[in-house]
Amino acid sequence: MALLEVSDLHVEFAVHGGSVQAVRGASFSVNEGETLAIVGESGCGKTVSVQSIMGLIQTPPGRITRGSAKLRGHDILGGQAADGREIRGTDIAMIFQDPMSSLNPTMTVGAQIAEPLIVHRGYSHRQAMRRAQELLEMTLIPDAASRIKEYPFEFSGGMLQRSMIAMAIACEPSVLIADEPTTALDVTIQSQILDLMVDLQRTNNMAIILITHDLGVVARMANDVAVMYAGEVVERGAVDDIFYRSAHPYTVGLKSAMPTNRRGAVQKLTPIQGTPPDLFDAPAGCGYYTRCPYAMEVCEATPPIVFDVDREHQSRCWLHHKDCLQQVTQIYRP
Amino acid sequence: MNKPLIDIRNLTKHFDRGRHKIRAVDDVSLSIEAGEIVGLVGESGSGKSTLGRTLLGLDRKTAGKIFYKGSKLPTVYRAKDFHRYARSMQMIFQDPYSSLNPRMTAGEIIGEALRLHSDLNKSDIAKRIEEWLVKVGLNTDHLGRYPHEFSGGQRQRIGIARALILEPDFVVCDEPISALDVSVQAQIVDLLVELKRSLGLTLLFIAHDLSMVRYVSDRMAVMYLGSLVEIGRSDRIFFDPKHPYTELLIGSNPEPDPNQERSRQKVQSIGEIPSQLDIPTGCRFANRCPHAMAICHDVNPVLRIVSHEDDKRLVACHLYE
Numbered sequence: 001m002a003l004l005e006v007s008d009l010h011v012e013f014a015v016h017g018g019s020v021q022a023v024r025g026a027s028f029s030v031n032e033g034e035t036l037a038i039v040g041e042s043g044c045g046k047t048v049s050v051q052s053i054m055g056l057i058q059t060p061p062g063r064i065t066r067g068s069a070k071l072r073g074h075d076i077l078g079g080q081a082a083d084g085r086e087i088r089g090t091d092i093a094m095i096f097q098d099p100m101s102s103l104n105p106t107m108t109v110g111a112q113i114a115e116p117l118i119v120h121r122g123y124s125h126r127q128a129m130r131r132a133q134e135l136l137e138m139t140l141i142p143d144a145a146s147r148i149k150e151y152p153f154e155f156s157g158g159m160l161q162r163s164m165i166a167m168a169i170a171c172e173p174s175v176l177i178a179d180e181p182t183t184a185l186d187v188t189i190q191s192q193i194l195d196l197m198v199d200l201q202r203t204n205n206m207a208i209i210l211i212t213h214d215l216g217v218v219a220r221m222a223n224d225v226a227v228m229y230a231g232e233v234v235e236r237g238a239v240d241d242i243f244y245r246s247a248h249p250y251t252v253g254l255k256s257a258m259p260t261n262r263r264g265a266v267q268k269l270t271p272i273q274g275t276p277p278d279l280f281d282a283p284a285g286c287g288y289y290t291r292c293p294y295a296m297e298v299c300e301a302t303p304p305i306v307f308d309v310d311r312e313h314q315s316r317c318w319l320h321h322k323d324c325l326q327q328v329t330q331i332y333r334p
Numbered sequence: 335m336n337k338p339l340i341d342i343r344n345l346t347k348h349f350d351r352g353r354h355k356i357r358a359v360d361d362v363s364l365s366i367e368a369g370e371i372v373g374l375v376g377e378s379g380s381g382k383s384t385l386g387r388t389l390l391g392l393d394r395k396t397a398g399k400i401f402y403k404g405s406k407l408p409t410v411y412r413a414k415d416f417h418r419y420a421r422s423m424q425m426i427f428q429d430p431y432s433s434l435n436p437r438m439t440a441g442e443i444i445g446e447a448l449r450l451h452s453d454l455n456k457s458d459i460a461k462r463i464e465e466w467l468v469k470v471g472l473n474t475d476h477l478g479r480y481p482h483e484f485s486g487g488q489r490q491r492i493g494i495a496r497a498l499i500l501e502p503d504f505v506v507c508d509e510p511i512s513a514l515d516v517s518v519q520a521q522i523v524d525l526l527v528e529l530k531r532s533l534g535l536t537l538l539f540i541a542h543d544l545s546m547v548r549y550v551s552d553r554m555a556v557m558y559l560g561s562l563v564e565i566g567r568s569d570r571i572f573f574d575p576k577h578p579y580t581e582l583l584i585g586s587n588p589e590p591d592p593n594q595e596r597s598r599q600k601v602q603s604i605g606e607i608p609s610q611l612d613i614p615t616g617c618r619f620a621n622r623c624p625h626a627m628a629i630c631h632d633v634n635p636v637l638r639i640v641s642h643e644d645d646k647r648l649v650a651c652h653l654y655e
Binding site: 041042156158159186187188189190191192194195213214215216217218219220222239240243244253254255257258259260261262263267269270271272273275 | 377378485487515516517518519520521523524542544545546548549572573582583585586587588589590591592593594595598600601603606607
């Protein structure tokens, strides 16, 4: 059984004159000690999906309309807020894209790292501060003893993200959700942060859910991948399945829109034409219909179901229907 | 040999911050041939954007000379200087959200330069605006719309049309795709490359996405803390970086290919880019460099030619002296 299993999650937000269907069917899971990457463009619902797991969706306007999220088999979504609070911050922790705005500017970094230990673990202030210093050392911040007394503005972006990680792992969570943790950082710092996450994962046997739009980061970090588009998970599988046996036209499109650097390979980028659909007025059929080079008649009005392409590899696309006549060489078929 | 279109010599730009001096661009020399795309890469705070802005007179240079087609550009731009050079040099900005005036329609934004810098009459201007809308992949329905009605990619198309409508020779593209989604980035890059080809443009393409820079540019210049550390053909630099900083930068760049990532040699990355207020003496990279020697902490290396072949590679590093 997977450590954390999310199935058929639907989230909508009430807005003036209707609702935005931000997540319209997200299923993914992550195992102990492994990394799941959720990849997709802005507005595809990746952040909202994990925020719902963390109970960070403000209700109203947000509402989880369907689906479940189970940690070791126990539902952690919505209603049972009491349970949720126990789990969130201790068993599941989250780090955010912009470390500068996610930390409290009026508290020292040390006090912020110590806070979850005091709240959830009943540490005394002194114990918690001592642990905070150890955690900063674990995240390789030089001179941790004096750094814990400093404020966020005195830290660089990379060090802030290290502090966020220190705070997140303070209660030794079994799942760490990282929402674009390196997007705001330079590539050399990104590399350091990703290495740090891998090291911590090895020592704590922690599961990581990594949200990113960068396929390079996915290739480097993930065991499994969920590709999201227009609120839905359109393809799921092991990282090699997603990269070398892509089964959804959107995954194929994303890959060919990004430059790769294999020595000697001359390549031409193929942009995906058009823009993602407006989820205020979600399309009746497949969300990718208007941009898909292989779109068929059925795709316009009938939302595709999820097909098993292979063991543990799924794609939400009519091309995989057994009666589909169109043969597309770019799309993997076993 | 042809005269370069743009010749930058010992360009320096300092900002005064009270008692401190920020050395954003420090003694940078670079020449750009007509028809070339030069990629400028480096981390945030390396001075890439300041270099681009100073080049076009948007920031006043502190020292150094810039030549455009052999003639020296002014140090202080007055209205008539902007007027004179607007037709030759333009800029495309990073953030398509804040770089368009929200109170002007797409048509007004694109046509403004023509109204200011050309003798065309109203109907000719209108015709040109429509032509350019189509050239950048928008259509005439978009003329009367305001920036907030467009997506990021469409706004960047407006920014491109605005910069190119005067048909300049030289365009500084300051991170034109960083604010865009992956699938849209390729659209904008393709558009730029295609317009470059059809108009014979020369581009300085500033970006931090190394793979994109390699894909787009003929040559690459790597900047670190205000100075250039390596210049050469993009492919050559990418697969055979000489400067330890370039090596670190390229080694840190994740490849969208799991097999390649699994076989990647781990790069040793120490520390972070120091503050511009406190630039180390000697080589700026010395405190992070795995190969640093005694001399590196005292003497600042200058750019030297390290390989000839078909790739005139310039590297500023004591390892190659």
